[in-house]
Amino acid sequence: MRRDRASSKKLLCYAQDGKPFLNLGLNNMKRRDLLSAAPALLASSMIGGLFKDAHAQSAVVKFGQSASLTGAQASYGKDVRDGIAAAFASAAKSDGGKGPRFELVTLDDGGDRERCKQNTKSLIDSGVSALVGFTSGAGAEAALPTIEAARIVLLGTASGNMGIRNKELSMPYHVRAGYDDEYAKLVAFVKEFGMRRIGYVYLKDTSPANQAAMASALGAAGIKPTETIALDRNAKSFDADAEKLLAAKVDCILFTTNSAPIVSLTEHLTKRGYAGFYFASSFAGQALIDKMTTLGRGIIMAQVVPRPRSATISLVKRCEQDITALGSGARIGYTSLEGYIVGLVAIEAARAIKGDGLTRASFKKALTGLNLDLGGYNVNFAGGGHHGSRFSEVVAVDRTGRIIG
Numbered sequence: 579m580r581r582d583r584a585s586s587k588k589l590l591c592y593a594q595d596g597k598p599f600l601n602l603g604l605n606n607m608k609r610r611d612l613l614s615a616a617p618a619l620l621a622s623s624m625i626g627g628l629f630k631d632a633h634a635q636s637a638v639v640k641f642g643q644s645a646s647l648t649g650a651q652a653s654y655g656k657d658v659r660d661g662i663a664a665a666f667a668s669a670a671k672s673d674g675g676k677g678p679r680f681e682l683v684t685l686d687d688g689g690d691r692e693r694c695k696q697n698t699k700s701l702i703d704s705g706v707s708a709l710v711g712f713t714s715g716a717g718a719e720a721a722l723p724t725i726e727a728a729r730i731v732l733l734g735t736a737s738g739n740m741g742i743r744n745k746e747l748s749m750p751y752h753v754r755a756g757y758d759d760e761y762a763k764l765v766a767f768v769k770e771f772g773m774r775r776i777g778y779v780y781l782k783d784t785s786p787a788n789q790a791a792m793a794s795a796l797g798a799a800g801i802k803p804t805e806t807i808a809l810d811r812n813a814k815s816f817d818a819d820a821e822k823l824l825a826a827k828v829d830c831i832l833f834t835t836n837s838a839p840i841v842s843l844t845e846h847l848t849k850r851g852y853a854g855f856y857f858a859s860s861f862a863g864q865a866l867i868d869k870m871t872t873l874g875r876g877i878i879m880a881q882v883v884p885r886p887r888s889a890t891i892s893l894v895k896r897c898e899q900d901i902t903a904l905g906s907g908a909r910i911g912y913t914s915l916e917g918y919i920v921g922l923v924a925i926e927a928a929r930a931i932k933g934d935g936l937t938r939a940s941f942k943k944a945l946t947g948l949n950l951d952l953g954g955y956n957v958n959f960a961g962g963g964h965h966g967s968r969f970s971e972v973v974a975v976d977r978t979g980r981i982i983g
Contacts, residue, residue: 637678639928639936642701644694644721645713647686650811650838653865653913655713658736659684660908661917662711662924664900669925678936680925682710689811689836691717691783695724702728707928708941711920715739715861716784718750725749730938731945733927734920736913738860738882741785743965751945753923753957754916755970757788757834760859760880761795763972767878768801768830768857775804777828779819779843781835782808788834804828809839820846830855837866844875860970864911871979882970883919884954885981886910892953893919923957923966926950 643662646655659682666680683706687693694717701709702724708731712718715737722742725732732750735742738757742750768776778792796803805826807819820843823831831854833840840862857878858866864886870877888894897918898910908914923945928936930944949960957966974983 637935638681639678640681640683640704640706641708641710641924642698642704642706643682643684643709643711644687644697644701644717645684645711646689647684649688649690651689651713651836653868654736654836654863655686655689657864657911657913658711658713658917658920660901660904660906661897661914661919662921664897664904664908664914665918665921665925667904668896668900678928680921680928682921687714687717689714689717691720694718695721698724702730706730707936707938708733708924710734710924711736711917713737715742716781718742719785722747722750728938729942731942733924733945734916736916736920738788739785740787740791743787747964749942751959751964751966753919753966754860754882755968756791756965757859758791758794759968759970760882761792762798763970764832764857764859764878764880765795765799765801767972768832769799771855773829773855774801775827775829776801777805777807777823777826777831778803779807779809779823779831779833779835779839781811781839783811784834792832792834803832809835811836811839813839816842817846819843820850823847824850824852828854830857833858834861837862837869840866841869841873844870844873848873848875860912863913865913867912867975867979870975871977874977876974876976878972878974880970881912881973882967883912883915885973886912886915887981888954891955893955896953919952919955919957922952923948923950 643659645659646652662682666682669680683701685697685700687697691714694714698721710733712735715735718732718735719739719741726749730749734753738755738760740757743756805823805828807822809819816839840858844856855878859880860882866877884891884894886894897915901908901910901914927941927944927948930948931940945959946962947960949958959966973981976982
């Protein structure tokens, strides 16, 4: 990566053959973001790159992503990115070089909402056709004024955040269920098993709309939380929070956090002999299942995509093949499958565009008529809706990581 001598305001990213594959403005992009994004940008060059067909250079369609590639949500962000990248790489192989090339430009936000806002402006200024697969719901919500003003689609945010699902918003399009659907099913499960003393733990910097959705789900079931805790996601220790839950003698704990706080609290609670149940929203991702397995503890989770080991679902088979082909340690799981779905929807919307070619406006128009059967998972925006799927289920994962119900 080196400076373009012709201009102090531009930065050219170079692939291994020395050819420039991406030109980004520096005015609105911090050096740390570019440095942390470099591996993802290099991967993007291999997916999109500079391609030519027999007649002319193929169109390159750039999509921008702000994701947590470092920090406590790093595994979540990388999984979503890998899923999108796998879909884009597969498309490049399947069309034989005759169709548009899909390029993913990923900038690291470290799970920080302010960095996500900065990344969003940088990506928009760089000329991407749409924004895809953001991994911070809070960051996406904070960036909404910029997104709405730029009239650029925000597709497939990997979060159930209710703050980006306001009916008055015109640019976010969702390929997965929101937390309202997840919470309703989690709370129904809690009620069915007769648990009355409930602990509810969430991140205090997330949207108030999320807390309203949980309050609605609990209220509909006639349940009032015994203990509610708002966590500081950047806290160095959650031991004091664990002690509050122990003192409340809760039967179970409902989490709406990323995986790291859940793991920390579980470790402390286990040492103190807590024998209750743990429930988590999809926000915790595949990483929580992996971590709980190392602790030898089970977890009950809401999930919004098919089970990644479902041998009978063609979408899952395709994802596993394409993720494996991507290499670099990428693997299929709930989170990478969600990213893969986002990638497929972005591809099909771009391919559906007719006429003068792809613009931000034409991409949005193509989405509004899209109704896709991805092979065991449907995404339907036909009729003007912005919620392409409401699929959700509750799964029980045993201490070995096996889904048992």
